[in-house]
Amino acid sequence: MDEHLERQYLEVELYEKIIVRERRRKAILICLAFSLFLFLCGIPVYNERLPKWESLKAARKIAVEIERLKTESLHLKKPLQLSILDGGLLKVEQVSGCGIPSDELATAQELISEKKWARADGGVALLSEADAKRLHLNFTVRQICFDPVNGLSSSKTKKVIVLVPVKDLAESRLDRASYVELETSSARTTIN
Numbered sequence: 001m002d003e004h005l006e007r008q009y010l011e012v013e014l015y016e017k018i019i020v021r022e023r024r025r026k027a028i029l030i031c032l033a034f035s036l037f038l039f040l041c042g043i044p045v046y047n048e049r050l051p052k053w054e055s056l057k058a059a060r061k062i063a064v065e066i067e068r069l070k071t072e073s074l075h076l077k078k079p080l081q082l083s084i085l086d087g088g089l090l091k092v093e094q095v096s097g098c099g100i101p102s103d104e105l106a107t108a109q110e111l112i113s114e115k116k117w118a119r120a121d122g123g124v125a126l127l128s129e130a131d132a133k134r135l136h137l138n139f140t141v142r143q144i145c146f147d148p149v150n151g152l153s154s155s156k157t158k159k160v161i162v163l164v165p166v167k168d169l170a171e172s173r174l175d176r177a178s179y180v181e182l183e184t185s186s187a188r189t190t191i192n
Contacts, residue, residue: 051176055176
């Protein structure tokens, strides 16, 4: 009789181990399926937000260069001009003066630095003046001149640098664009 009970006890123990193993396997499969579901649901969100993230990254690089321009200008005690060129280049030059009328445009005296602000594949572009006028953006600029005495080139209004994902230019879509705003005299930068 004892052998019979012992055998039943072992069978029940074995059966319980099999049930626990099956439950664990089901739980792992459910967790994996749920994780895969969340991953697949996140792909469209990632693809939608990636252009905005790239334009924000480029805007941060330009904002850092503007701050560096102000620091260098104060250190050298000479006006410096930052030009944002197509192809993702930033060019900082020493100029004879800021705020000179456009017919007597300040001539560059010395190239201070040249840096890249965008990748070579052209995922982000600077909004052109024609596109800015078409989209009713009045304060967009491509050049910033900072004078250590007068600050941002005698401007009464704020200046804005608009960076747009290239795919959005054709659709005139500005919701994923990034903006580097410059206050008037102090050239305090804000990224949106």
